[in-house]
Amino acid sequence: MAPIVIEGVQDADYDNRAAFAASAEAFYGISVRRSQAFNERNGIRRDFAYGPEPRQRMDFVPGNPEAPTLLHIHGGYWQWNNKEDYSFVGEALHTRGLNLAFIEHTLAPGETMDGIVDEIRAGLGWLRANLAELGVKNRDIVVSGHSSGGHLCSRMKGEPGVIGIIAISGLYDLRPIGQIYVNQVVGLGAAQIQRHSPLLNPLDATGFAVVAHGAGELEGFRNQSQTYADALTAAGADVTPVPCPGRDHFNVLYELADAGGLIASAVAEKLGLSV
Numbered sequence: 001m002a003p004i005v006i007e008g009v010q011d012a013d014y015d016n017r018a019a020f021a022a023s024a025e026a027f028y029g030i031s032v033r034r035s036q037a038f039n040e041r042n043g044i045r046r047d048f049a050y051g052p053e054p055r056q057r058m059d060f061v062p063g064n065p066e067a068p069t070l071l072h073i074h075g076g077y078w079q080w081n082n083k084e085d086y087s088f089v090g091e092a093l094h095t096r097g098l099n100l101a102f103i104e105h106t107l108a109p110g111e112t113m114d115g116i117v118d119e120i121r122a123g124l125g126w127l128r129a130n131l132a133e134l135g136v137k138n139r140d141i142v143v144s145g146h147s148s149g150g151h152l153c154s155r156m157k158g159e160p161g162v163i164g165i166i167a168i169s170g171l172y173d174l175r176p177i178g179q180i181y182v183n184q185v186v187g188l189g190a191a192q193i194q195r196h197s198p199l200l201n202p203l204d205a206t207g208f209a210v211v212a213h214g215a216g217e218l219e220g221f222r223n224q225s226q227t228y229a230d231a232l233t234a235a236g237a238d239v240t241p242v243p244c245p246g247r248d249h250f251n252v253l254y255e256l257a258d259a260g261g262l263i264a265s266a267v268a269e270k271l272g273l274s275v
Helices: 021-042 087-095 113-130 148-155 190-195 219-234 251-257 262-271
Strands: 045-049 057-061 069-073 099-103 141-146 162-168 208-214 238-244
Touching: 021 057, 021 087, 021 251, 057 087, 057 113, 069 087, 069 113, 069 148, 087 099, 087 251, 087 262, 099 113, 113 141, 113 148, 113 190, 141 148, 141 251, 148 162, 162 251, 162 262, 208 219, 208 251, 208 262, 219 238, 238 251, 238 262, 251 262
Parallel strands: 069 099, 069 141, 141 162, 162 208, 208 238
Antiparallel strands: 045 057, 057 099
16 A cells, blocks of 8 residues: 655546546546435425534435434535435445434635634534434434545544444545645645644544445545555444545545445445445
8 A cells, every 4th residue: 555645636636527437427427316216205304403504404315213324425525515415325224224314514724724624523413412302213323435435434534323334535644735825725824734634633443434435546545545444444443444446536435325336335234234
């Protein structure tokens, strides 16, 4: 495994939309269509407010009241995308009984990284406090996230009620991001980079971690996931690395959404569900 490059990082090293342009365009269209169909079939309940700001909202899809709840955080470099376009990622786990929640956060530059992480933590707290009202008896929560959502997911590891995380193609050392075009919007300074980089801080070893990435990802993303999985293992955590052959930064999400997908199957095994 190559180390994460910290110095001399170029925009192209982390520009997934440029590297996988055709895949990204196809994925976004499929994501919206599949999510709309999934929402209609499964009675999604929309826009629960977990805070006063316009994007501090959460959608919920009921499953088995006795099953855990999956809280998913979409990607988009902290500055793009909307929760309702990504509900399809819960299809396979919903079929296995999980309840689903999809969280929105204020997009950069409207909020700092400190504020975005605090929003996700507040949303998690709201969900934890309202599970019974939503009809869920099981108190266990699994947090998943993709890309920047994978980063935010990793920041929820060890929070009360979180029994595991599913971190997909995430960013766990933010130092490279501080050098590229993304930071023109996100505005990370040295203190925030240190504070919100799991790999630069002691790692929580409680619960499980499924750490996944596409085998065809950009090298920086592959190294981020592999290094994070190795660091969690060294910290004594229960870790399942899931490299996904033939997948890039976008279509890797099908491995969570689809029945028999590598990520969905790994999570089902962790939860003791039928695969």
